[in-house]
Amino acid sequence: MRAKAIVSGDIDYQSEDVLGLARQLLGKTLVTSLDGKICRGIIAETEAYRAPDDRACHAYGNKITPRTLTMFGRGGTAYIYLCYGIHHLFNVVTGPEGTAHAVLIRALIPQEGIEFMLERRKHKQLNYKLTRGPGALSVALGIHTKMNGTHLLTSNSAIRILNTGLHLSTEDISQSPRIGVGYAGESALLPWRFYVKNCPWVSG
DNA sequence: AAGAGGATGAACT
């Protein structure tokens, strides 16, 4: 049997533990490569969504519709959907095929390609709002619903997630209820939002 | 065929 190289901080996208994955995705790097423009940032804020029991999850009750079908795919693909008719929200599908779990990426610390992010956002000056909030970061990185289903762990994908080995200790991470899910009854109270403590790039 | 509502952000007061 051949030993598989384990890089510090590698995570298992097929895990059923979507809460653990939402936490572990903090500190990972999100990269887009579009029109020759490379943009890269560190994930600083996430939220877990877990079918079938979570009322805030689009696939609540394991409901399959054309939209939610992507969430039932294999962990490591992108679930991107339109919110409020305007915003393209980017999620990482997790768990094995047939399990509709996903992690919403809510904020990034920009690292590379900041000039392209400023251009897409029509901002003149760099400030913390550049990639803060799920709709804002999608604009900055050029993420669009047409990229729904993209494989995030494949080297030639337009959107990728990389493990750069950055280690965050438990003291660096806070959690809270999720944003904007007040309609979801008891599920709205679950502390399934994770973020880097005292990080100015985080929303809320 | 039609209507309601939403995992938001920006620009206001």
Added chain:
DNA sequence: GTTCATCCTCTTG
């Protein structure tokens, strides 16, 4: 703190 842009998805009839 409030308003509203804007359109897709799902449910109902």
